[in-house]
Amino acid sequence: MENKIEKAHKTILVVFDWYDHRIYHGIAQYCTENNWHLSPYCFSDRELPDNWPGDGAITCYGDSLADFIENLDMPKVDVTLRDIPQDIPRVVVDNDQIGRKAARNFLRRGYKEFAYFSWDSVMVNEIRKNAYFETLKDEGIPDDQMHVIYQPDIEVIRDWRKHTENIVEQIKGLPRPLAVFTGQDNLGVTLIEACVNAGISVPDEVAVIGVDNIEFLCECALVPLSSVDTHLVDLGYAAAEQLGKLMNGEIKNSEPVRTVPCGDVINRR
Numbered sequence: 001m002e003n004k005i006e007k008a009h010k011t012i013l014v015v016f017d018w019y020d021h022r023i024y025h026g027i028a029q030y031c032t033e034n035n036w037h038l039s040p041y042c043f044s045d046r047e048l049p050d051n052w053p054g055d056g057a058i059t060c061y062g063d064s065l066a067d068f069i070e071n072l073d074m075p076k077v078d079v080t081l082r083d084i085p086q087d088i089p090r091v092v093v094d095n096d097q098i099g100r101k102a103a104r105n106f107l108r109r110g111y112k113e114f115a116y117f118s119w120d121s122v123m124v125n126e127i128r129k130n131a132y133f134e135t136l137k138d139e140g141i142p143d144d145q146m147h148v149i150y151q152p153d154i155e156v157i158r159d160w161r162k163h164t165e166n167i168v169e170q171i172k173g174l175p176r177p178l179a180v181f182t183g184q185d186n187l188g189v190t191l192i193e194a195c196v197n198a199g200i201s202v203p204d205e206v207a208v209i210g211v212d213n214i215e216f217l218c219e220c221a222l223v224p225l226s227s228v229d230t231h232l233v234d235l236g237y238a239a240a241e242q243l244g245k246l247m248n249g250e251i252k253n254s255e256p257v258r259t260v261p262c263g264d265v266i267n268r269r
Contacts, residue, residue, distance in 0.1 A: 009035060009036065009037040010034070010035075010036045010037065010055040010056065010244075010247065011036075011037045011039055011053060011054050011055050012027075012031060012036050012037065012038055012039060012054070012055065012056055012057065012058065012240075012243070013039045013041060013042055013048075013054050013056070013057040013058070013072070013074075014027060014038065014039075014042065014043075014057070014058050014059075015042045015046075015057055015058070015059045015060070015065060015068065015069060015072070016059070016060035016065075017060055017061075017062035017063075017064050017065045018060065018062075020212075020214070020232055022232035022233045022235075022236065023079070023232045023233070023235055023236035023239075024236060025233050025236060026232065026233040026234060026235060026236025026237035026238070026239070026240070027058060027236040027237070027239065027240045028236075029233070029236075029237055030236075030237050030240035030241055030244070031240060034240075034244060036240075039052075039054060046065065046068050054074050055074065055075070055247060056074050056075040056076065056077075056243045056246065056247050057069075057072050057074055057075070057076045057077075057243075058076075058077055058078075058079070058236075058239050058240060058243055059072075059076055059077070059078045059079070059088075060078065060079050060080055061078050061080045061082045061084050062080070062082065066084075069084075070084070070085065070086060075243060075246045075247045076088050076089075076243075076246075077089045077090070077091060077239050077240075077242045077243040077246060078090050078091075079091055079092060079235060079236075079239050080092065081123050081124060081127075081257070082123065086253070087252075087253035087254050088253060089242050089243075089246055089251060089253060089255040089257075089258070090257040090258065091235065091238045091239040091242050091257075091258045091259075091260065092124075092235070092257060092258075092259055092260070093230045093231070093232075093235055093259065093260050093262055094259040094260060094261050094262050095124050095127040095128050095131065095259075096127065096128075096131040097131070097259075097261060097262050098128050098131070098211055098228050098230065098262050099127070099128040099129065099130065099131025099132035099133075099134075099135065099181070100131050100132070100135045101228055101262065101264065101265055102128075102132055102181040102209045102211075102228055102265065103131075103132045103133075103135035103136050103139075103181070104135065105209060105226075105265040105267075106179040106181070106207070106209070107136070107139055109179075109207075111177065111178075111179035111207070112141075112145060113145050113147070113174065113175045113176070113177065113178045113179065114132075114133075114136055114141065114145060114146050114147065114178070114179050114180075114181070115146070115147040115148065115149050115174060115178055115179070115180045115181075116129045116132055116133065116146075116147075116148055116149070116180070116181050116182070116183070117149045117151070117180055117181070117182040117183070117187050117188070117191050118148050118149065118150055118151065118183070119151045119183060119184070119187060120150075120151075122183065122184070124183065125183030125184065128181075128183045128211065129148075129181075129183065132181050133146055145175075147174050147178075149167065149170045149171065149174075149180065149191070150170065151187070152166045152167075163190075163194075164193065164194040164197060164198070167190070167191060167194040168194050168195070168198040168200070171194075171195065171198075171200060171206060176200075176205045176206065177204065177205055177206070177207065178205065178206050178207070179207045179209075180206055180207065180208050180209070181208075181209050182208060182209070182210050182211070183211055184210060184211055184212065185210035185211060185212050185213070185214045185217045185218060185225060185227055186210075186217065187210065188208045188209065188210030188211075188217075188218075188221075188225045188227065189210070189217050189218075189221045189225060191206070191208055192208055192221050192222055192223050192225060193221075193222055196222045196223065202222075202223040202269070203223065203269055207226075208223075208225060208226070209225075209226045209227060209228065209265060210225050210226070210227040210228070211227060211228045211230060212227060212228070212229075212230050212232065213227040213228065213229045213230065213263075213266050214227070218266070218268060219268075223269050224268035224269045225268060225269075226265055226266060226267045226268045226269070227265065227266055227268075228262055228263070228264075228265050228266075229262065229263030229264060229265075229266050230260075230262045230263070231260060231261065231262055231263050234260050234261075235260045238258060238260050242255070242258060
């Protein structure tokens with residue numbers, strides 16, 4: 001009886017070090033359409049029982065899960081660009097397109113001074129920053145009208161007052177009105193908080209665009225945050241689809257990275 005169940009249903013593991021319901025929704029949609037069973041393991045801990053008959057895994061590689069994911073002996077598809085010491089098919093949002101859309105949104109609104117709020121330790125932020133600045137250059141924006149606002153060291157970030165003062169001091173040294181693209185929504189909300197608390201008007205003096213359109217962050221910021229919609233439901237669905245191809249032998253572990261197109265900027269304030 002057990003063998004028949006295993007053959008009738010693919011049993012899939014989801015192993016993420018963070019949560020976004022939209023990615024899970026996309027995975028669940030594909031599972032429902034293809035009669036896959038989503039395993040309950042790894043939703044609250046990082047252990048599997050001995051002899052667990054899993055068929056494949058969708059992973060989000062990170063420092064806390066590195067060893068666990070590397071030791072999963074089954075077909076795997078990952079949704080990051082992190083360095084993994086194994087060949088694993090990847091499915092990611094189109095980070096170049098994200099940067100280009102943010103730049104064009106600001107250009108359409110007539111801004112002349114631009115900045116990127118950078119967190120260099122996050123790989124996708126660097127990709128988005130490069131695409132943002134390259135698009136601005138292609139439209140004739142000179143280098144001296146493009147700026148970078150840096151996240152300070154972790155010791156400073158841990159102190160709220162020092163962190164916000166650091167950001168504000170950088171902004172005060174830049175011309176305004178200033179259009180700032182941040183690689184993530186949480187960076188956008190942090191920037192808005194720092195500006196508002198320092199008496200810098202958002203969006204009149206500093207306009208901000210984030211990434212991922214996380215509604216509870218964007219809508220509940222001190223000033224609602226505009227953000228690039230990254231179509232995370234589509235990302236989850238595409239990751240599951242790619243895992244199906246891997247399990248069926250249609251692609252190999254060396255498959256090139258698959259990118260999912262992003263949506264438009266969701267304009268708020």
